[in-house]
Amino acid sequence: MFKTKKSAGVSVTPAVHRLIQQANAARASGGWSVAAEYFAAAVARDPSLYHVWMQLGHAHKESKSYQKAEQAYLKATELRPTAGEPYLHLGHLYKVTGDYVKAGRAYMHAVKVDPANADAVAELHRQLGASSGMTRDRMLQFLEQEFGEDVVDTDEGLGRSVRQAKESLSKILAHLPGKAEEARLLRSASMMLENIDRMAPADENEGEVALIFDASDLIGYYSHARLPTGIQRVQIEAITNALNAPNRQVKICCFIDGREDWLEVPISQFRAITELSVRSGARDDPEWVSALNRLHLTLVLADPLEFPDGAYLINLGTSWWLHNYFLFVRAAQEKHRIKYIPFIHDFIPIVTPQHCVKGLTQDFISWAIGVFEHAACYLVNSQATKRDLLKVAAILGHDVDPDDIAVIRLDADFRKPETRQLARGELAKWGLDNEPYVLFVSTIESRKGHVVAMDAWLELIQRHGGRKTPRLVCVGKNGWLNDAVFQRLEQSDELASRVTILSYLSDEELSLLYRNCQFTIYPSLYEGWGLPITESLCYGKPVIAARSSSLPEAGGEFAVYAEAGSPVQLANAVENMVFDPVYRAERQLKIATDFQPRTWSDVAQQIDDEIMSLVHSRPALADHAIPKAKIGAYHPVTRNVATRIWPGIGSGEIFRTGLGWLWPDTWGCWTRPEGGELTIGLPSDRKPLRVYLLLQNFPNHTCPWRLRIKGLPSIDGELQMGEHRWVSFDYPVLDDGGTLRMKLRGGWSEIIKMSTGGTIKEYSASVGLKGFFLCEADDHVARTKFLEAASLGTISDLDAFREHLEPTQDEDDWNN
Structure with missing residues (x-):
């Protein structure tokens, strides 16, 4: 009987297996030339071994036999034409030899055959950022020559199709009889027309004012994370709803490394990537990787965005961590006379620098200096943030008119009707199906009050014992300066037994935890708004919050408050809520009866209304002034x-x-x-x-x-x-x-x-x-x-x- 062995899951003869083993041993000891000889002998016996051809290419490249390495990688492409890996390594090889043009071509091949190949997309970014001779135009030329098609997604094709469909439906609608029995069909067609209008990209000539939403930080966030946190959720919901606004030209833009231009983000891709982002926290999900890489490649090859003159550039997220951000803003201000309107969520690194790492505080101060030098007016999320803005502006020497600051309360409904509701039994995977728990949703960092919460739970354990103290479920990724939080858990086994920490949950999982908790806590020491408070109230759950900064605005009459930073006061409030079910039910009934969150359409409409109000009440909103130097x-x-x-x-x-x-x-x-x-x-x-x-x-x-x-x-x-x-x-x-x-x-x-x-x-x-x-x-x-x-x-x-x-x-x- 003929015996075979396995190599990388592939059946090979014993002789080939021995050659591969000898090659691997030589490679492990740094003998690349010897390894190449053994790998070459293996493929001479069995030329179908794709993985060995790849290893032969690596060995030749490391031993500087570049022509032989190229031949090995090319052979691998013949064996697996749809694999991106050999093209990726061909690109690396050409970079080593200094042929950046061929390297760029190889990386584009890798992306074309394997859109989920993040390394290839990253290399294309590097090619544009370095003096490699690889330009956007040359990339486009290669794509047209090699593939005969345009890989850059735009909304133009969708727009044409949508408008054609709208015209056809309009003709049908015009010829429909007006009889009662046709009412259902009329309504159906009308709904389709409305949906089509919302899908279609805005006409360049529509609307009195163009609103351009800057999503640079959101796109940047997706490069290293998936599930959106508070600020990302605000952007996604507000922009998505603004896209449906009538009589308004709405676009989405960003800038990326390697492209020194503002770039337009296709609306279809924005919708796709944001919808995928909330499904789970799995960053290695092939569908997510493919969509993200497709977006990045589109942006790498996209035409520069031409701002409509006098447009309003609105940044609903953060930009303090984006290098050269205000240089890009100034370029657009000078060329297109745009007006920059930032949404300022907080001044945390300035107001509470003790809760931030040094580099973050330095970068934020740079941003704060720039924001007052470039903004025409401001959006903020609370009266507390407005007060902080005026204080910081005054210190920096800027006389900001309070009427130039619009407060956009983030009291919107974060629940998603389309989110699949998981059964209560799903709590079993966290051991929460058979015991009551209190929920604390927040990034785990010093400012959020986790130490206060841990000390409050220790106080409750001392008062009532561990068995009667409810479990505290903390949901959030790790932030900075959180060592003290985990030290509390390490120092007390009893506390650790009553605390569960979860991270990277999907919207469905977070909804499950909210729906089944007794109540929530949010003892943050400083916030710009306090999204978890709003989220808790949306789920009808009582919340105990710290009496600090904007949190009383977020909680209003529906939250229970404890002094910020006081574990004893927090423990007292939790104690009342846990051991007095009548009191808890009364709080829950008040929320169910009186709390009415706004829709995101309402928030988006308010943003639009506030901007229009600022435009019409201050027609002389200044163009960006040239800064003056100090003589001497x-x-x-x-x-x-x-x-x-x-x-x-x-x-x-x-x-x-x-x-x-x-x-x-x-x-x-x-x-x-x-x-x-x-x-x-x-x-x-x-x-x-x-x-x-x-x-x-x-x-x-x-x-x-x-x-x-x-x-x-x-x-x-x-x-x-x-x-x-x-x-x-x-x-x-x-x-x-x-x-x-x-x-x-x-x-x-x-x-x-x-x-x-x-x-x-x-x-x-x-x-x-x-x-x-x-x-x-x-x-x-x-x-x-x-x-x-x-x-x-x-x-x-x-x-x-x-x-x-x-x-x-x-x-x-x-x-x-």
Whole structure:
């Protein structure tokens, strides 16, 4: 009887199996050339072994036999034409050999045959971000040549089909008899027409004002997570409902790494990806991976979005973690006169920095500085957030009119009628089917009050014993600064036995937990709104909340309140709710009788109404003003490193214009190879100026550079390896509209690595700018101070944005 063995699940002869084993042993010891010989001998005996051809390609590539590696991978593509893996590794091979054009072609093949291949899509992103010679247009050209079709999804085809169907239905409807027996058919056709109208993409000429929803952070969120949390849910629900608004041009846009443009997100793909996102938390689900990669590829290859002039760019989510966000906003403001309207959910990193990691606070402060410099008006989720906005604006030196802030309460119904209701028996998988429990839905981090909840449960256990204390079910993913929460559980076995922690639940599972809990708690120390409170009330469940920030607004008369940060008060409130069933029933009846959540259509309509109100009541909503520099001061173009705010804090980042910049770092900012522009506002009564720029070069190569100055001849120079150098020129009084415009471009570029979205990516960069200094040309005192600070390395003493300490009484007495 002929014996066979298995290799990667495939039957092989004993002789081939021995060769593969020898190859694997050689590979494990780093002997790639020897491994290649054994793998080659194996496929010589059995050429049908796809996985061995792949391993042969790897071995040849590692031993630098690149032509043989290519032949092995190509053979693998012949054996499995629909597999993306060999094309992916061909792309890696071509990158190693420096043939980025062929690498891009291979990655596109991988995506084409395997849309779920996340690595291939990621490589296409990197190709666009690096100086690989691979451009969007070239990618499109390859796709047309190789596949003869357009892989970029748009809503145009859907729109044409929908409009044709609408026309046909209209004709049918016009010829239907008006008899009673035809009423059902008439109603049916009318409903179909209404649904078609909602599906069809908005006509470019429809609507008096265009609303463009920026979903950049939502698309970015999907790159590392699936199930939406509070802010993501707000965006999904509000945008989805706004798409159905009549007489309004609504679009969705974003920007991504590798594409220096605002890009339009196809509405059909937005609906598909958001609907998939709430089904489960499984990020490896093939349907999810395929849809996400399809969206990313569409965005990589999409045409730049042309904003309708005067459109309103609305960001309902967060953008503080998006690098260069305001550079993109400024570009759209300058080109299309758009008005930027952010939805501000909270000021947590500024108000409670002790509950945030340092980097988050620094990035948020950068965003806060930028938001007041770019926004035409504001949307907020509560009166508490409005008060915080006005306080922060005042500290930063911005006089914000309270009437320019619209409060959009997030008291909408988060339940989804289409969500499948799981049977109560499903609770058994968490051991919750036979005991009462209290629900706490929140990311697990210090600010959310989990330590307060744990200490309250310890108090209840001491009062009533573990058996009579209800189980606390905490639902949420891990956040930051939560060590103390888990320490409480580690230090008390009795507490740990009464606490269950669940993460990454689907909408169906979360609904099941809400429907069957006794009540919920939300002891958060600070919030912008408090979505879990609203969600609990929507399910008819009493909620005990902390009396802090916006939570009394979210809970209103329906929630029970305990002092924020007090485990004893929380324990008392829980005790009343647990051991007094009549009281609990009364609270539940009040919710069932009087609580009426709004629909998301209502929320979307309010957003629309508030924007229209701001437009019509303030027709002179200002275009973005060119920021003015301070004469006699240094303006660093750096990333913010402060963890608190003070009057006058800012950044020279605001003077960057165009899209020829990477984002600021702690030392300064690299330009892109095409060059970065500076637009600097000057005093109206200014005199001739002396201008100084501090340039920075890479450590391993000289870099020629050119500085173009509008109205003056260009200045050329060359930086030595690792050099930073001051460059200066005189700027006379010109007919320049009070604006100094410059463009800095380097003659050498390098691929550098920068962190974005939690990952390290490669970008093409050129000459860097650390900052600039302006003074009047005949102000010799200012010039002397500058020269002294520059030579002594104390230029930060002249920082236009540094904190100035107010003199104390003791200092005044001393001076007197």
